[in-house]
Amino acid sequence: GNLKMKRVKRPELRLHGQKVRLKKKPVILAVSVLVLIVLLVSVSVHAASKKHTQKVSAGVAEETAAAVEETTVAEEKLSEEETTTAEEETTLPEVQTTTAAAPQTDGEGEYPGCKKVYLTFDDGPSPNTTRILDILDQYGVKATFFTICSPGEENEESLKRIVSSGNTLAIHSVSHEYSQVYASIDSFKEDVLDMQQWLYEQTGVTTWFYRFPGGSSNKVANCDISDCINFLNEQGFVYFDWNVSSGDASAKCVDKDTIVQNVLSEIGSREEYVVLMHDAGAKTTTVEALPEIIEYLQANDYMILPITANTKPVQHRHS
Numbered sequence: 001g002n003l004k005m006k007r008v009k010r011p012e013l014r015l016h017g018q019k020v021r022l023k024k025k026p027v028i029l030a031v032s033v034l035v036l037i038v039l040l041v042s043v044s045v046h047a048a049s050k051k052h053t054q055k056v057s058a059g060v061a062e063e064t065a066a067a068v069e070e071t072t073v074a075e076e077k078l079s080e081e082e083t084t085t086a087e088e089e090t091t092l093p094e095v096q097t098t099t100a101a102a103p104q105t106d107g108e109g110e111y112p113g114c115k116k117v118y119l120t121f122d123d124g125p126s127p128n129t130t131r132i133l134d135i136l137d138q139y140g141v142k143a144t145f146f147t148i149c150s151p152g153e154e155n156e157e158s159l160k161r162i163v164s165s166g167n168t169l170a171i172h173s174v175s176h177e178y179s180q181v182y183a184s185i186d187s188f189k190e191d192v193l194d195m196q197q198w199l200y201e202q203t204g205v206t207t208w209f210y211r212f213p214g215g216s217s218n219k220v221a222n223c224d225i226s227d228c229i230n231f232l233n234e235q236g237f238v239y240f241d242w243n244v245s246s247g248d249a250s251a252k253c254v255d256k257d258t259i260v261q262n263v264l265s266e267i268g269s270r271e272e273y274v275v276l277m278h279d280a281g282a283k284t285t286t287v288e289a290l291p292e293i294i295e296y297l298q299a300n301d302y303m304i305l306p307i308t309a310n311t312k313p314v315q316h317r318h319s
């Protein structure tokens, strides 16, 4: 019924007989100022991470921008330093020197408990690399490319694009000729370091990921693979074999459906799969098989990832 709220009259104060109306109680005023300060502080703290920037005063926004700028400058300085060091080292006669520090791995792997698939492409770059990069972009996934030395404008563009698109650039060898790469431990060392250097010259990136031509369990090496592995470990390289083979290397041109079937039949409930594929010029059916493979993996909740320093390596032998 008649529960109309009565307007509460503000308190009146008489000063020298004159009516003085207080706008606010002093206590309320103090509390509001305090709340405002707390609010401002908390907003400025969260300004960088949350999208409150619009509400934040211009001063705070400027501060944040300045901080971001500082970080960028610091990063640029760091990479400049690395570049300078690298250039200095290349002038040394010793081939043993490396262009940047090897990444530290904890060996524990990344995304524990998740099903992870690392798509890897060997023997490129070739015109197929461009097509594969397009497909990876289209599906929003990244892969790893174990490359050989194949100069040429398009190939060199592909190497740069591998890096700029967030895929992983890795070493396979200079020539892939077993008789040359594995002629002796010295030729092996030279091959690895020369390829690392060539990729650095093409892309400005020093890669520490390696795959043996024929894998670490190959029977074609003239030198002792244990020596090769020891050398890689000492230098800080991490080598990757595979636990899924697409079979696309077994003939000149394996049927597309066979490649899809080979890959999907080997992928199950393990936590980590490293899939061996090839992006050499002749491997056109691998390119054709790729969309189906990615679609299956995405539909079945596999993470498709590029190899990083945190990836647990799959290795056929350890020394």
Ligand code: ZN
Binding pocket: 122, 123, 172, 176, 213, 214
């Ligand atoms: Zn190969």
